[in-house]
Amino acid sequence: MVKYRLKITDIVEEAFGTRTYFMDMPEDFLWDEGSHVHIGLAGYDAGEKPVSAWVRHMSIMTLPTEKKIGFTTRKRENCSEFKERLFDSKVGDEIVVFKPGSRMGLRREKRPVVLISMGVGIATMRPLVLAYNKDGKDISQVLNINVDASGEFLYRNDLDRISCDTYCNYWLDGREKLYELMDGPFIPENAIYYLVGSDTFLIDLIHRLGKNGIPIEDIMIDKKPEFMSRFLMISPGEFNVLL
Structure with a gap:
């Protein structure tokens, strides 16, 4: 090493x-x-x-x-x-x-990519956005969604300067706004999802995406493979009780 x-x-x-x-x-x-x-x-x-x-x-x-x-x-x-x-x-x-x-490299499968991060988790997403802006080959669209209750969104000035018809930022100060966005018309179909945040955040979103028909293989998290199976076995409510 x-x-x-x-x-x-x-x-x-x-x-x-x-x-x-x-x-x-x-x-x-x-x-x-x-x-x-x-x-x-x-x-x-x-x-x-x-x-x-x-x-x-x-x-x-x-x-x-x-x-x-x-x-x-x-x-x-x-x-x-x-x-x-x-x-x-x-x-x-x-x-x-x-x-x-690396567990979060861009998948170039001629499909949209949705990046959802919590707070400082956007640190993982920044290079994904920059790589897409440099070379958008085989990625039809990118949505970058960051949730931060403090309202102090990291890298916002830099990422908002990106001028591209197939790229969009959403800066949200609460999870309810995220849920509304996820259930609305702005999320593209057949997307690949990248999730970064706390374990409770990940469990919540993985289960929500699953209920919306998103296959587990289209959900990327920056953890070892066994974590995904563990997260699927725990509901958001059960996780809060365990804490």
Whole structure:
């Protein structure tokens, strides 16, 4: 396993408690749109045993053509040790990047694509949108839907600048508005759905899409395959009870 020890080159305050961290891209580190990577804080592997609490799986919110590796994360109250240490980091500090993977690459099947994300989950969707804008081959339409109750929509200025007749953004401040949109006439038929958000968000949407006749193979989530079968076995109400 190759580990890249990179310096933070820029930190962007996207919204309250939400930051994007950038590192320069090594020439031999490449990835596809929708990829994730492991981010380790400096010193996580300095001892005999790695400190797992200092490592997190993050979506890469950039494309290789941007020559930067970027990831966006949000810090909330009672956050993890990883988030506390990360938010104390400064430009010039080291980040360890390793073990990239992809489960969310664009499927070019001459069909529409619907991207639905919750909050900072749009970090996964940004490179999908940019890849489509660069090359829309075999994708008939893209809808990008982001739900954020705070109303502070990440990357909105950049994504709203995309001028394309077959691309549209929806910025929604509540799930009820999402449900109305999903049941309305603006969602294209025969679409492939990409979902990113909390487990409760994913379970809810997977079950809603299933009731609307969407085949499970047309629902993409950024998790290992076994998670989908688990989510299908739990109804949204049951999941809330388990919590």
